[in-house]
Amino acid sequence: MPQARMQISPDQGQFMALLVRLMQAKKAIEVGVFTGYSSLSVAMAMPEDGKLIACDVSEEYTAIAQKYWNLAGMSDKIDLRIAPAIETLDQLLQDQAGTFDFAFIDADKANYANYYDRVIQLVRSGGLILIDNVLWSGRVADASDSDKIVNTIRAFNTKLAQDERVLITILPIADGLTLALKK
Numbered sequence: 001m002p003q004a005r006m007q008i009s010p011d012q013g014q015f016m017a018l019l020v021r022l023m024q025a026k027k028a029i030e031v032g033v034f035t036g037y038s039s040l041s042v043a044m045a046m047p048e049d050g051k052l053i054a055c056d057v058s059e060e061y062t063a064i065a066q067k068y069w070n071l072a073g074m075s076d077k078i079d080l081r082i083a084p085a086i087e088t089l090d091q092l093l094q095d096q097a098g099t100f101d102f103a104f105i106d107a108d109k110a111n112y113a114n115y116y117d118r119v120i121q122l123v124r125s126g127g128l129i130l131i132d133n134v135l136w137s138g139r140v141a142d143a144s145d146s147d148k149i150v151n152t153i154r155a156f157n158t159k160l161a162q163d164e165r166v167l168i169t170i171l172p173i174a175d176g177l178t179l180a181l182k183k
């Protein structure tokens, strides 16, 4: 499909699965599902009683995701929430703050800071937050590039670098992946 480039790469999926397995994560959240590849990578790495809350606004994309979650026998592990992710995250904050082991943020870039501000509260101490596309094809490093989305991601990267609640590293895998470990 024409939007296929939105999907994470197989090597990134494998890396995320390894992290989930390493942490023995049982409770995870994803912001930005698309056709379900990253959610499947995470869900398959979790134990039988693992749960992934998957947030997206698109019925069309997530219908495809649901098909593949079913085929992989992962549907019982994945709780799809169709709504603007900020609403879902705010709902979860009412009674599930500090309970998530793992989070992956990969939706609309303009809201990255809004997602992060909520997800950081949902994740437990020692939990891990991954954020995708933080290098934006390397453009964040080009000082002459003042495109709006590039500036948004730059500002977001600076925000995380200054956030004392987390330890971070940016990996130049795929389109740039930040790992933020909550202290």
Ligand SMILES: C[S@@+](CC[C@H](N)C(=O)[O-])C[C@H]1O[C@@H](n2cnc3c(N)ncnc32)[C@H](O)[C@@H]1O
Pocket (backbone or CB within 6 Å): 006, 007, 008, 031, 032, 033, 034, 035, 036, 037, 038, 039, 055, 056, 057, 058, 061, 083, 084, 085, 086, 106, 107, 108
């Ligand atoms: C880059 S894609 C996600 C790719 C997915 N993680 C994967 O690897 O296949 C971004 C997704 O964010 C969703 N999205 C965009 N705006 C959103 C919002 N406000 N709330 C929730 N999801 C949103 C889009 O529908 C799209 O499926």
